[in-house]
Amino acid sequence: MAQPKIAVTIPVSDNCLSRLSSSYDVITLPGGLGSGSPAISFEDVWAVVTNGSTGMSDAEMALMPGLKLACAYGAGHENIDIEAAKRRGVRVTHAPNTNMETVADHAMALMLAVARDICVRDRALRHGAWDGIRGARPTLSGARLGIIGLGNIGKAIAKRAEAFGMSIAYTTRNKVAEVSWQHHADAVALAEASDFLIVACPGGPATRHLVGKAVLDALGPEGFVINVSRGMVVDTEALVIALTQNIIAGAGLDVFEGEPNLPEALRDLDNVVLTPHMAGRSPASEEAQIDVLLHNLQACREGRPLTAQLA
Structure with a gap:
């Protein structure tokens, strides 16, 4: 019997591809569905592996009449058309909680690096600087x-920050009942009450440019912003102005608009620490994500319930 065909439309590790290939016929398209040869047929693709950034549109689903499952590799799923999937009878899953500890660690690393100016001083020290x-x-x-x-992820960050002796506040649409941290009604009010502001909310139209001029002005000249969410949540133009005009003290960004192309205006700023959308990547988180992916693929084949099903 032929193995079910899977299209992997995002970059994944050799380990992931190896484990997938042992049970499935895998098409690798790390640049998305449109990145392969025009000769590739998607008619018999049974499942797709994507993520929140790459997503999957209704038009892309239409190319695959045999599609039964779309798996978001990770927690994000903002660019998968969930309603189209429901209409087409395509089940959709993601993998929440598989990388939250790694993301929380990375958020703390970015916060420490920019606050303590570690990257700039490392480079300067290597070139002979000392007293200055x-x-x-x-x-x-x-x-x-x-x-x-x-x-x-936000809760995991908060617990780490408490261990550093920080006071914690947050903003969400609704107050979280099970925590005692201070809730603020909106991001501006939160920024006014913060020295460090970490962005850890989902991406998508509802949060696009949530962190813009008003929030950055409220954060102030001694404040730092850290983004481990999605690049679109922070308004790049407003951020560059804030960083170059000392409206805020600095930023740590694991994500940015237009990635993987780094905005030119951020490239040479010393008060920004940058990493290439890797906050959730660690050996432990990768193994957990692969396990969830393989479980859901097998469960779908067998008609069993899926983990973290969205549609």
Whole structure:
């Protein structure tokens, strides 16, 4: 019997491809469905592996009349057309909680790196500097942390920050009943009450440019913003103005608009620490994501319930 055909439309590790290929006929299209040869037929594709950034549109689903399952590799799923999937009878899953600890660790690393000016001083020290780079820098202990979004990742960040002696506040549409941290009605009010502002909310139209001029102005000249969410949540133009005009002190960005192309205006700024959308990547999180993916593929083949089903 022929193995079911799967289209992998995002970059994944050799380990993931190897484990998939042991049970499935895999088409690799790391640049998306449109990145392959025009000769590739999708008519018999049974499942697609994508993510929140690449997503999957109604038009793409229409290319695959045999499609039964779309798996978001990770927690994000904002660019998958869930309503179209429901209409077409395509089941959709994602993998929440598989990388939240890694993302939380990375958020703390970015916060420390930009606050303590580690990257700039590392480079300067390697070129012979000493006295001129030993000036005092902000510390986390006693500082006020605001978190935009208090899902599992936001909560994991908050717990780490408490261990650093930070006070915690957050903003969400509704107050989270099971936590005692201070809730603010909106991002502007939260920024006014924060020294560090971490963006950890979902992406999508509802949060596009949520962090813009008003929020950055409220954060102020001693404030830092960290984004481990989606690039679209932070208004790049407003952020560049805030960073170059000392409206805020600095930023740590794992994500940015237009990635993988880094906005030119951010490239040479010393008060920004940048990483290439890798906050959720670690050996442990990858294994967990692969396990969820393989489980859902097999469960779908067998008509069993799926983990974290969205449609």
